[in-house]
Amino acid sequence: MNYYSLHHKSPNTTFKNAVVQGLAKDRGIYFPENITPLSKEFIENIENYTNHEIAYEAIKQFVGDEIPTSILKEIIEKTVSFDFPLVTIDENIASLELFHGPTMAFKDVGAKFMAQCLEYFNQGNEEEVTVLVATSGDTGGAVANGFLGAKGVNVVILYPSGKVSDIQEKQLTTLGQNITALEVDGVFDDCQEMVKTAFLDEEITKKLTSANSINIARWLPQMFYFFFAYKALKSKNKELVFSVPSGNFGNICAGIMAQKLGLPIKHFVAATNVNDTVPNFLVDGVYTPKPSKATISNAMDVGNPSNFIRIRELFNNDLETLKSAFSSYSFTDDETRETMKKIYDNSGYVADPHGAVGYLGLKKYGLKENEFGVFLETAHPVKFLDVVEETLPVKVEIPEQIQKVINNKKVAIKASSYKDLKAYLMK
Numbered sequence: 001m002n003y004y005s006l007h008h009k010s011p012n013t014t015f016k017n018a019v020v021q022g023l024a025k026d027r028g029i030y031f032p033e034n035i036t037p038l039s040k041e042f043i044e045n046i047e048n049y050t051n052h053e054i055a056y057e058a059i060k061q062f063v064g065d066e067i068p069t070s071i072l073k074e075i076i077e078k079t080v081s082f083d084f085p086l087v088t089i090d091e092n093i094a095s096l097e098l099f100h101g102p103t104m105a106f107k108d109v110g111a112k113f114m115a116q117c118l119e120y121f122n123q124g125n126e127e128e129v130t131v132l133v134a135t136s137g138d139t140g141g142a143v144a145n146g147f148l149g150a151k152g153v154n155v156v157i158l159y160p161s162g163k164v165s166d167i168q169e170k171q172l173t174t175l176g177q178n179i180t181a182l183e184v185d186g187v188f189d190d191c192q193e194m195v196k197t198a199f200l201d202e203e204i205t206k207k208l209t210s211a212n213s214i215n216i217a218r219w220l221p222q223m224f225y226f227f228f229a230y231k232a233l234k235s236k237n238k239e240l241v242f243s244v245p246s247g248n249f250g251n252i253c254a255g256i257m258a259q260k261l262g263l264p265i266k267h268f269v270a271a272t273n274v275n276d277t278v279p280n281f282l283v284d285g286v287y288t289p290k291p292s293k294a295t296i297s298n299a300m301d302v303g304n305p306s307n308f309i310r311i312r313e314l315f316n317n318d319l320e321t322l323k324s325a326f327s328s329y330s331f332t333d334d335e336t337r338e339t340m341k342k343i344y345d346n347s348g349y350v351a352d353p354h355g356a357v358g359y360l361g362l363k364k365y366g367l368k369e370n371e372f373g374v375f376l377e378t379a380h381p382v383k384f385l386d387v388v389e390e391t392l393p394v395k396v397e398i399p400e401q402i403q404k405v406i407n408n409k410k411v412a413i414k415a416s417s418y419k420d421l422k423a424y425l426m427k
């Protein structure tokens, strides 16, 4: 499979090159040349397949013959190694919990998949690869964990100082080995911009790639969740509406890819916090990125979502077509807290702030009688311990995955501008 840059000024390239480069030379993100729907028979009989088989069917055309089948299957087995349960919230809504992996956020799947692809492509190569990643909270920990000890790979994580939760910070600053954290005086968009600038800087001779969802190997495996949820809910015979808490819009974009592959999904809701660039775009058709604002759902504090350009491409850059299958609404922190309380009072379910925004998205959309709504629980409530315990009358137990890092010592290098990142990379 070949990929083209969405800035259309770089040559098309292979899966391997797109993974190894992360971003095209023209600063565009990569997009597959073709998307071939899976067979109707496969979709209609999906309940007869294991999650590993489903993931393989979903991803194989995007990898092509660049990774042998047996190795791709092994990569999938190591990636899809935990559960993705659906928890009923009320008669027509369920929470799809994506947080049962090693860092308790949905990013674990893409991070592990990409780390293994990169290790495969890097075999026998003397030159080390530096993976740059910007995080507003969850990507950093997942990438640190997924790439820890990967041969020939060094990871540099940029995160906005004071704008990630304490547990998220521990996850990305305490592992050591081939993982380095840079604590940036700025917001997530500054971190993302610094990463993109480094790619174009010809003075940096290190081989760079990205482990944000701009990288196709981080982005595409996120399709799997939608297939797994469909398999679990198929017997309900209802039309599915997914509400995805959205920051960099990679997850919802992967859901739309799953729909393009033939998964019968009725509608997508991109639920955001007050970082409302996309909801505003749907109203007036003008895309105006803004500096991100800090909220209690910090992993979504993104003012210029990298993947929205892919979503527009999936709808042929036509606003009306996009609006027929996709809505986007924004919610304040007060609304988020109120909703956490409401969900808890009505069902006893402890939603994290991101999940609560997802739930609000379904409510605002207004499910019709024959529809069933799924909101994605993108991270475990423990990752937002203070907010959850301040808002709900609960004491959150600290799971084993978090116990492992919680008392470790933070090690981070301060960075106030691109100059500091460059100096670090040129060392």
Ligand SMILES: N[C@@H](CCOP(=O)(O)O)C(=O)O
Residues within 6 Å of the ligand: 134, 135, 136, 137, 138, 139, 140, 211, 212, 213, 214, 247, 248, 250, 299, 300, 302, 306
């Ligand atoms: N929500 C993210 C921001 C980066 O998103 P990504 O999916 O492109 O890595 C985070 O938690 O860091």
